Amino acid sequence: VSASATIRDVAQHAGCSxxxxxxxxxxxxPVSIEMRxxxxxxxxxxxxxxxxxxxxxxxxxxxxxxxxxxxxTNPVFATCLAGVQQAARQDGHNTIxxxxxxxxxxxxxxxxxxxxERPAALILTLCNPSDPQTRAFVASLPVPAVLxxxxxxxxxxxxxxxxxxxxxxxxARSLLDHGHQRIAFVSGSxxxxxxxxxxxxxxxxxxxxxxxxxxxVYEVNFMEADDAADLSGLLTSQRPSGIVASNxxxxxxxxxxxxxxxxxxxxxxxxxxxxxxxxxxxxEPGLATIEWHAHALxxxxxxxxxxxxxxxxxxxVLRLDHQFRPGGTLAAAPVEAxxxxxxxxxxxxNPINEPLSGVSS
Amino acid sequence: VSASATIRDVAQHAGCSxxxxxxxxxxxxPVSIEMRxxxxxxxxxxxxxxxxxxxxxxxxxxxxxxxxxxxxTNPVFATCLAGVQQAARQDGHNTIxxxxxxxxxxxxxxxxxxxxERPAALILTLCNPSDPQTRAFVASLPVPAVLxxxxxxxxxxxxxxxxxxxxxxxxARSLLDHGHQRIAFVSGSxxxxxxxxxxxxxxxxxxxxxxxxxxxVYEVNFMEADDAADLSGLLTSQRPSGIVASNxxxxxxxxxxxxxxxxxxxxxxxxxxxxxxxxxxxxEPGLATIEWHAHALxxxxxxxxxxxxxxxxxxxVLRLDHQFRPGGTLAAAPVEAxxxxxxxxxxxxNPINEPLSGVSS
DNA sequence: CTGTTAGCGCATTCAA
DNA sequence: TTGAATGCGCTAACAG
Numbered sequence: 001v002s003a004s005a006t007i008r009d010v011a012q013h014a015g016c017s018x019x020x021x022x023x024x025x026x027x028x029x030p031v032s033i034e035m036r037x038x039x040x041x042x043x044x045x046x047x048x049x050x051x052x053x054x055x056x057x058x059x060x061x062x063x064x065x066x067x068x069x070x071x072x073t074n075p076v077f078a079t080c081l082a083g084v085q086q087a088a089r090q091d092g093h094n095t096i097x098x099x100x101x102x103x104x105x106x107x108x109x110x111x112x113x114x115x116x117e118r119p120a121a122l123i124l125t126l127c128n129p130s131d132p133q134t135r136a137f138v139a140s141l142p143v144p145a146v147l148x149x150x151x152x153x154x155x156x157x158x159x160x161x162x163x164x165x166x167x168x169x170x171x172a173r174s175l176l177d178h179g180h181q182r183i184a185f186v187s188g189s190x191x192x193x194x195x196x197x198x199x200x201x202x203x204x205x206x207x208x209x210x211x212x213x214x215x216x217v218y219e220v221n222f223m224e225a226d227d228a229a230d231l232s233g234l235l236t237s238q239r240p241s242g243i244v245a246s247n248x249x250x251x252x253x254x255x256x257x258x259x260x261x262x263x264x265x266x267x268x269x270x271x272x273x274x275x276x277x278x279x280x281x282x283x284e285p286g287l288a289t290i291e292w293h294a295h296a297l298x299x300x301x302x303x304x305x306x307x308x309x310x311x312x313x314x315x316x317v318l319r320l321d322h323q324f325r326p327g328g329t330l331a332a333a334p335v336e337a338x339x340x341x342x343x344x345x346x347x348x349x350n351p352i353n354e355p356l357s358g359v360s361s
Numbered sequence: 362v363s364a365s366a367t368i369r370d371v372a373q374h375a376g377c378s379x380x381x382x383x384x385x386x387x388x389x390x391p392v393s394i395e396m397r398x399x400x401x402x403x404x405x406x407x408x409x410x411x412x413x414x415x416x417x418x419x420x421x422x423x424x425x426x427x428x429x430x431x432x433x434t435n436p437v438f439a440t441c442l443a444g445v446q447q448a449a450r451q452d453g454h455n456t457i458x459x460x461x462x463x464x465x466x467x468x469x470x471x472x473x474x475x476x477x478e479r480p481a482a483l484i485l486t487l488c489n490p491s492d493p494q495t496r497a498f499v500a501s502l503p504v505p506a507v508l509x510x511x512x513x514x515x516x517x518x519x520x521x522x523x524x525x526x527x528x529x530x531x532x533a534r535s536l537l538d539h540g541h542q543r544i545a546f547v548s549g550s551x552x553x554x555x556x557x558x559x560x561x562x563x564x565x566x567x568x569x570x571x572x573x574x575x576x577x578v579y580e581v582n583f584m585e586a587d588d589a590a591d592l593s594g595l596l597t598s599q600r601p602s603g604i605v606a607s608n609x610x611x612x613x614x615x616x617x618x619x620x621x622x623x624x625x626x627x628x629x630x631x632x633x634x635x636x637x638x639x640x641x642x643x644x645e646p647g648l649a650t651i652e653w654h655a656h657a658l659x660x661x662x663x664x665x666x667x668x669x670x671x672x673x674x675x676x677x678v679l680r681l682d683h684q685f686r687p688g689g690t691l692a693a694a695p696v697e698a699x700x701x702x703x704x705x706x707x708x709x710x711n712p713i714n715e716p717l718s719g720v721s722s
Numbered sequence: 723c724t725g726t727t728a729g730c731g732c733a734t735t736c737a738a
Numbered sequence: 739t740t741g742a743a744t745g746c747g748c749t750a751a752c753a754g
Contacts, residue, residue: 004479004503006731017741022733029734030739052477053423054731056414057746064457064478072446073639078439085433085460089471094478096425096457099446110450116413117425117455118365142365228643252643259645278434282589282613283644284620367747378725383749390750391723415747418730 005046007054014042025050052094056118063093065305066114067123069148070102074249076275076294077125080148083298084123091306093120102127102189108137115143121305125149129156129194144308148301151194152317158308160300160318164195164274167290167322168202171244171272174288174324176210179333180242180270183207184234186218186254187246196246199274203244220250220257228256235261241269241333248273248280248289255329266331276325285328292322366407368415375403386411413455417479424454426666427475428484430509431463435610437636437655438486441509444659445484452667454481463488463550469498476504482666486510490517490555505669509662512555513678519669521661521679525556525635528651528683529563532605532633535649535685537571540694541603541631544568545595547579547615548607557607560635564605581611581618589617596622602630602694609634609641609650616690627692637686646689653683 011018016035023029024039031039042048056062065088069077085095098114100107104127114122122145128134129150138145138157145157152159175183185203187196196217204214220229231254234240243258245251251273255265265271266285273280276291297320307314372379377396384390385400392400403409417423426449430438446456459475461468465488475483483506489495490511499506499518506518513520536544546564548557557578565575581590592615595601604619606612612634616626626632627646634641637652658681668675 004476007733008731018732019734019741019743020739023740026733032739035739049473049477051479051731053414053417053479054746055733057418057731057748058733060746062414072433072439072443073436075434075436075439078433078436081458082433082460085458089459089474094457094459094474096455097442097446098450098455099443112410113450113455116410118412118414249640252640255645256643279610279613279640282617284616369747379748380726380750381724384724387749393723396723412747415730416749418732418747419749421730 004051005048007048007050009046010039010042010048013046014039060118061120062118064096064117064119065093065121065123065302065309066096066098066111066117066119068098068100068107068110068114069125070100070127072097072099074247075277075279076247076249079277079294080125080298080301083295083300084148084302085298086295087299087302088306091302093306100127102193104128104131104134107134111137111141115141119143120309121146123148123301123305124157127193129153130197144305144312146301146305146308146314148297149195151198158304158314158316158318160297160304160320162292162297162320162322164198165202165205167274167292168199168204168244169206170202170322170324171199171274171290172203172206174330175242175244175270175272176206176212178242178270178330180240181212181333182238182240183212183242183244184215184218184240185244185246186220186229186231186234186250188222188250189219193246199244199246220253222250222253227253228260229253231257231261235263239269242330243269243271245271245273248275248277248287251287251289251329252280252283265329268334270330270333272327272330276322280327281325286326288327288330289325290322291325292320296320365412366409368409368411370407371400371403371409374407375400421479422481423479425457425478425480426454426482426484426663426670427457427459427472427478427480429459429461429468429471429475430486431461431488433458433460435608436638436640437608437610440638440655441486441659441662444656444661445509445663446659447656448660448663449667452663454667461488463554465489465492465495468495472498472502476502480504481670482507484509484662484666485518488554490514491558505666505673507662507666507669507675509658510556512559519665519675519677519679521658521665521681523653523658523681523683525559526563526566528635528653529560529565529605530567531563531683531685532560532635532651533564533567535691536603536605536631536633537567537573539603539631539691541601542573542694543599543601544573544603544605545576545579545601546605546607547581547590547592547595547611549583549611550580554607560605560607581614583611583614588614589621590614592618592622596624600630603691604630604632606632606634609636609638609648612648612650612690613641613644626690629695631691631694633688633691637683641688642686647687649688649691650686651683652686653681657681 007018010021023031088095098110125148147159207214218234222229245254272288274290276289280287304314368379371382384392385397449456459471486509508520568575579595583590606615633649635651637650641648665675
């Protein structure tokens with residue numbers, strides 16, 4: 001029982017050939033009832049568990065799906081991964097993971113390492129799919145691949161994502177509607193994330209439409225929830241009354257960074273983020289954010305990957321819905337902030353369309 | 362290039378036998394310089410990546426390590442996993458994951474599924490290792506296994522964990538030192554976690570030593586950070602002035618639950634947890650907690666597992682250090698709470714040994 | 723130093 | 739309905 005039995009042991013015990021055993025295991029051919037029972041008994045008796053490895057070699061394909069995410073410690077990726085794993089399991093697949101640590105070189109190494117396992121499919125959240133080198137590498141992948149969370153591009157693998165651009169627009173609108181006119185966009189290293197880029201583009205579009213001139217992204221050295229974000233360079237003469245962070249984890253770091261500088265949220269500065277991580281709802285004030293169903297994103301990615309592996313084709317681009325989640329970190333702009341700003345072009349009135357009814361829902 | 366080349370293709374291109382190719386790949390035998398170069402060139406030319414599957418079958422062992430955790434959405438497990446994955450990668454191993462969802466049946470199914478991959482080793486955070494059925498199952502595992510985060514027991518696999526009991530004691534002391542006398546312990550389903558049990562035991566020991574009678578665990582239906590914890594049954598006539606949650610994620614849920622009931626933290630009730638998840642430092646008030654290095658826990662678990670897989674032996678029990686992390690959620694007990702309590706046995710004075718100097722460090 | 727050969731555990735023709 | 743034989747890609751003796 002300890003040294004795992006092989007299909008031959010089972011065949012011996014059942015008094016049949018290994019072909020028959022294989023047939024009852026996979027229902028891949030006709031087997032008489034009595035023989036089936038004999039084999040089943042032999043399997044139970046020997047404690048036989050078919051080796052995936054043998055199976056994989058024979059079929060030249062595994063039942064594993066490989067997943068690469070930038071990091072596991074950002075809850076939004078962990079949640080995606082949970083969804084992937086659950087969906088994969090329900091289809092009889094195991095999940096092999098790798099982290100790119102937001103590093104394109106590591107990313108390539110990680111994918112290469114996964115490829116050695118001959119996975120049935122790959123699910124990738126790429127650092128920077130706009131990089132030509134990355135695109136070429138992804139295009140040459142010898143197994144079906146699906147992009148998760150990334151922005152699809154011409155020639156990209158099938159992609160399940162969210163409306164990053166719209167989300168950026170939507171969040172900017174919320175701040176504008178609360179009377180904010182000086183709004184900063186804070187991000188980690190921008191070159192590393194097409195998600196952050198797309199959100200920023202949407203953000204800019206909303207500001208421009210409101211007659212404001214968007215400021216460049218304020219980049220902070222903040223990959224994970226290690227520390228408060230260093231905002232000393234942002235809060236100079238013209239302090240923003242609102243800050244949009246490129247994701248929720250960073251938003252928490254921004255709030256901590258503001259606090260360190262003696263500023264209150266939302267009294268002095270409003271803050272909002274993207275992702276809708278669960279923890280954002282538990283804290284006080286609740287984190288205003290654009291929320292999407294990260295778990296469903298993972299489930300969908302796995303579904304697409306498996307469909308691709310099986311039938312060779314699937315939806316090309318799937319975008320999951322998002323919604324604005326109000327939170328106490330986003331409040332009306334302070335009066336002085338509204339006053340001391342010189343309108344850039346023609347500041348239309350910005351009625352507060354979505355007053356917050358207290359805390360997060 | 363697309364349809365992955367095999368070792369035979371390489372041998373052909375290099376004009377040698379597959380054995381020679383294997384030798385240069387694994388440095389497993391003498392090869393002349395010129396031949397080595399020829400093979401290397403052929404590998405580069407064909408884009409050959411050796412199939413782990415073929416290798417695994419030949420060696421009857423894979424370079425994968427399997428990991429089972431209760432959940433991926435609790436940051437403490439995600440962080441452990443990140444550590445495991447990093448350490449495994451550095452040793453040339455891939456990481457296959459599975460979640461038990463805090464369900465012993467799922468747990469067994471998950472392990473069984475991983476075993477089919479013939480992993481070099483298994484790293485397990487078990488739901489409930491005190492369950493005889495679980496113990497028997499774990500004891501019969503055909504591959505090396507390591508327990509992570511669980512309490513070791515007689516006959517258990519090698520274990521890397523923390524001092525759960527001491528941590529519980531330490532945290533209770535902190536509350537006592539802040540003048541709290543009515544302290545509740547809140548946990549998710551208790552039967553599911555030996556970690557929570559051990560922490561509670563330590564908690565009880567500290568209370569007893571202080572002459573207090575510990576109350577039974579207050580169990581809430583709270584597996585993940587989905588919602589505020591329902592504390593309606595806890596905050597009745599004799600409201601506790603302090604609450605210890607069995608982990609940080611739950612502590613956040615408890616704080617949210619208190620807020621929903623109109624109670625302030627720490628003004629009305631102090632709260633503390635275990636794990637030291639990073640996010641606890643970013644929020645305000647900072648979460649008081651017992652902090653351990655979850656990432657290092659994962660790294661150590663992987664190191665032990667790999668050592669076990671390689672040499673067949675390793676440290677039996679490794680306990681990582683912890684430390685108390687002060688936080689604004691833990692403050693001095695309200696005066697009325699101290700007064701209206703009737704001393705159970707002989708309430709010794711509880712000087713505030715560790716006044717909090719503001720927010721979290 | 724290099725090539726030949728024999729499996730590893732399984733799925734799968736092809737015969738019977 | 740069943741069995742025998744073949745090969746998946748690779749490693750590891752064993753010869754040469």
